[in-house]
Amino acid sequence: MITNLLEKLPDLEETDLIFDTDEKIRLNDALLQIKHKDKVIWQENVLFEYYGIFHEICSALQEKYGTRFDSLNIKLTGYMVGDSYRASGILEAIPKCNVFW
Numbered sequence: 001m002i003t004n005l006l007e008k009l010p011d012l013e014e015t016d017l018i019f020d021t022d023e024k025i026r027l028n029d030a031l032l033q034i035k036h037k038d039k040v041i042w043q044e045n046v047l048f049e050y051y052g053i054f055h056e057i058c059s060a061l062q063e064k065y066g067t068r069f070d071s072l073n074i075k076l077t078g079y080m081v082g083d084s085y086r087a088s089g090i091l092e093a094i095p096k097c098n099v100f101w
Helices: 051-068 087-092
Strands: 017-025 030-036 039-046 069-075 097-100
Touching (some): 017 039, 017 051, 051 069, 051 087, 087 097
Antiparallel strands (some): 017 030, 030 039
16 A cells, blocks of 8 residues: 555646656666656555556546546556566556556
C-alpha cells in the first residue's frame, strides 16, 4: 500500500491529464516518479518487481482528477517487472494505463 497517495497528489487545473512514469535506479531500491508535462507530481521509493502498485496509483489518479484523468503511460523496466512474465498483461488490464517498453 502506498502511504497517503491521494493527499500527496497536487491540484491540477488542466483537462485531459496525461501522466508518465520515470524510474531512477539506486543502490538498493528505485525511485518511481509520476510526471505530468515533465514535472514530478509524486514519487516514492519502490522495491524490485513493484508493478503491483499501479492499480492503486491509477485508482488514486482517477479519484483525485475524475474525468480529467486521461491516461498513465507506464514505461516497463527490468527493475519494475523483474522475472514476472505476467507483469505486462496485469498492467495492460488496468483501465487508462498504456504500457510500453
